[in-house]
Amino acid sequence: MIQVDMLKAKEIAHNKRRAARALEFAPLDVQVTIPAMAEQAESKRQEIRDKYTAIQTQIDAAESVAVLKDIISEL
Numbered sequence: 561m562i563q564v565d566m567l568k569a570k571e572i573a574h575n576k577r578r579a580a581r582a583l584e585f586a587p588l589d590v591q592v593t594i595p596a597m598a599e600q601a602e603s604k605r606q607e608i609r610d611k612y613t614a615i616q617t618q619i620d621a622a623e624s625v626a627v628l629k630d631i632i633s634e635l
Contacts, residue, residue, distance in 0.1 A: 569625055570619055570620065573628045574616065574619055577616060584608050585605060585608060588608075
């Protein structure tokens with residue numbers, strides 16, 4: 561039977577989460593530097609942070625590779 565290193569699997573899942581978050585942040589990184597758009601962009605950035613904090617918690621609590629795959633597939 562194949563044994564999976566859950567710590568390594570979770571690290572891979574976190575890396576995928578970080579990459580997805582970076583893609584969502586990219587357009588807002590420019591907008592936050594424009595004074596007229598900064599407040600709205602920062603609000604959207606906070607929504608993204610909250611979303612990915614919840615996903616991070618789910619990854620940390622995952623007890624199987626199947627659960628990690630489900631979480632990552634939703635990104």
